Amino acid sequence: MTVPRTRKYIMFWIFSGLILALLRLGVNGSQSLYDVQWLPCPFVDETVNINEDGHTETKYINREAVLQFGNVGDKPLHPTITFLVTASKVDMRRYLEGSEDTLNCEIRRYSTGGIVMRWPTAGAQDHDVWFTCTIRHTQGLFVITTFLRHTTAAPAQGEVDFLQWKIVNDRDLLTTSAAMVVLTRTPSVEVGFLKEPNMHCQFAVDHKLPNATVEWRLQKHGERSKLFSYSSRTGKSEGSGVTVKTIAAGNASYKLPPTKKHSEGTYICSVMVPPLYGSHDIPLTLSEQPRVSINVGSTLSMTLGKDQKLICDAEGYYPLDVNIEWYREVSGGSPTPSFLKNILYSSHRLHQDGTYSLSAFFYLQPSLEDSGYKYTCRVSHKSLLIPIRKSFYLIVTEPDSTIWYIAVIGFIIAMLVILCYMLPQYLAGRKAAKKRF
Incomplete structure (x- = not known):
């Protein structure tokens, strides 16, 4: 089927316009x-x-x-x-x-x-x-x-x-x-x-x-x-x-x-x-972005009365300035975090490739009320558009009373065994002493 000459001209001008529009755009679409x-x-x-x-x-x-x-x-x-x-x-x-x-x-x-x-x-x-x-x-x-x-x-x-x-x-x-x-x-x-x-x-x-x-x-x-x-x-x-x-x-x-x-x-x-x-x-x-890690998993289970050293490491960053913060917040509760103040910092460590590392840590001895809190380490650096966050959830439990009872009973049984073993020897010794006299 032959396309009419008028349609050919229209198609030509449409095609030419598209080519011209593309030429007027830069390689990046500018x-x-x-x-x-x-x-x-x-x-x-x-x-x-x-x-x-x-x-x-x-x-x-x-x-x-x-x-x-x-x-x-x-x-x-x-x-x-x-x-x-x-x-x-x-x-x-x-x-x-x-x-x-x-x-x-x-x-x-x-x-x-x-x-x-x-x-x-x-x-x-x-x-x-x-x-x-x-x-x-x-x-x-x-x-x-x-x-x-x-x-x-x-x-x-x-x-x-x-x-x-x-x-x-x-x-x-x-x-x-x-x-x-x-x-x-x-x-x-x-x-x-x-x-x-x-x-x-x-x-x-x-x-x-x-x-x-x-x-x-x-x-x-x-x-x-x-x-x-x-x-x-x-x-x-x-x-x-x-x-x-x-x-x-x-x-x-x-x-x-x-x-x-x-x-x-x-x-x-x-x-x-x-x-x-x-x-x-x-x-x-x-500019090098820091690699951020914490020394616990996504959930930390602790027994009441115990303590734990929690470390947040920022490694391989450049330039030197970096900011590490620890804070905690109620899971699903108030959006306002509570920043921890008892944070200790290591000195900046310089690596052979010219990058730096820094650690921020604290000792946690939780109460039962701390169970369910979310603890987060936040690292800010020039190379990051948004800070890097690493978090874990804390679960605190009381000591298991069953284990305590088992330990006490085991102690009593051990004492009885020792007594049963030592008593015959003691009595035999007394008899031998009477015979001498």
Whole structure:
């Protein structure tokens, strides 16, 4: 049966719409922002001056602004400061995920630090003014920094750009071009011991064969150590952890060796394409959940007058801070627990793998009224979304009188047996003594 041409067209457009909808969703089901027209993006302006002591003073001013995507000559969509980002080989929108309300955007001025050079693209000038646009995902999916190049009508006079910033008025339209982006999809990393996490770092530049230098450093205790460096100009690299072949495609991700306690710190990925320098700080923290156990089963039966040492062990956790509490509550009764105060703690025990253990214990000598109570050990730790609980039910019984009676009768019988055995010997001894006399 032949499908009519009209039905074919309808099916084609439905199918095309579905494909387009799927393409507009990210691999994680996130909404694509590739075709977004504008984003609210406050502009952190600054004024810089030299004080009487010759020191540089900077005052920051938060100003309302928007980031608008379009072409040269477009009119601003909002009556505020507008940074118009025109088409280039670098489009920050292709890296964005989520919805617009999950993005925090901020624009700042960027100083080249006295480096005066022409950016190697058509239309660039020695006196170009630079801005950075940083977009953070509110749920920590990524952080991206884009360098925006703006060409002014005339060059600034002087050697230091931040002393002669271009004046930006409240409704100015600044036409810019995205020159470079530096992105990480791992703004922070939390893993356990002996893992090999991948620190994501990606960059893109608007021209081919850029003179790029990529570095990874680790900062901890106020000191920085170099982990890796690569220069495209010389082709030489130092250190390990980054696949050099992938740098040409903009992938500068760093793979850590199996994590240990000393792996914690802030990992810094930096990309320098003169006169631009972009970097992202990626803090790495280690975390291991405690293994919790108590030294009795789910039910503890005790005899009145006896006592029992009850131990709650939290083992293999990291970092150090952990909280162990014992409490009791009536089974099926009041929901308010009664926390025990006579708890003793061991010292923290450090294991070879860098994790810790701690014990909390108390001595229980229950009364008959304690029978039926539920005793619980609760362990809280940074690695846990909710505390771990281990519980047992207490049953208290009186001593068995039957056993007591059996013990007494057994004692009496033993005494009688001994008496029956000793009495004939005693009497025989007395007779023998009388015969001697």
